[in-house]
Amino acid sequence: xxxxxxxxADLDINFARNFFTNDVTRFTxxxxxxxxxxNLVLLKSNEKPFHPEINSGIADLLFENTSPIIxxxxxxxxxxxxxxxxxxVSRTMIKLQYDIDRSEVKISIMYTIKxxxxxxxxxxxxxxxx
Numbered sequence: 732x733x734x735x736x737x738x739x740a741d742l743d744i745n746f747a748r749n750f751f752t753n754d755v756t757r758f759t760x761x762x763x764x765x766x767x768x769x770n771l772v773l774l775k776s777n778e779k780p781f782h783p784e785i786n787s788g789i790a791d792l793l794f795e796n797t798s799p800i801i802x803x804x805x806x807x808x809x810x811x812x813x814x815x816x817x818x819x820v821s822r823t824m825i826k827l828q829y830d831i832d833r834s835e836v837k838i839s840i841m842y843t844i845k846x847x848x849x850x851x852x853x854x855x856x857x858x859x860x861x
Contacts, residue, residue, distance in 0.1 A: 761844070764819055765853045768840055771812050772855055787812040793836065793857060802827050809838060821845045834858065 747756045758766050775790045777783045788808050795801050806825050813823055820842045828837040835858040843850055 761851055764817070764842075764844060765851070767817055768813060768820070768842070768853060769855050771816055772809055772838060772840075773857075774812075785812075785816055789857075797829055797831055802829055805836065805838075809840070813840070813842075819844055 748754070749756045757763075771785075772787050772789065774786045776786045776788065779785045789805050792801055792805050792808070806827055809825050810823060813820060822843045824841040826839040826841075828839075829835075830837070835856055838855045838857070839852065840855070841850055841852045
């Protein structure tokens, strides 16, 4: 079985300090991919310098009047941004839970990393910030 490429790394978005190296903490392997998926889903239009086209566009749909059409559109946009901008992921399955009372959306992403048969998963919760 192939291993996750440990050379593919992402920096901690909070710029937490690694106490051993005194440098910014790095995420490698599955943790890096999980973090990249979360960043892609949460990215809003014009948030990424010099690449305004990289965004999921779900911020525009959040907390509209809930309908099956809105839920399907969120799912479609998440699938599209992952398929387009995360080349390390090969297959994805996305499930959404929309809680009207708590004004939150839980996005569960199950995915496989290219050349690895194991299924990984991550959950992203979006909440109203008010």
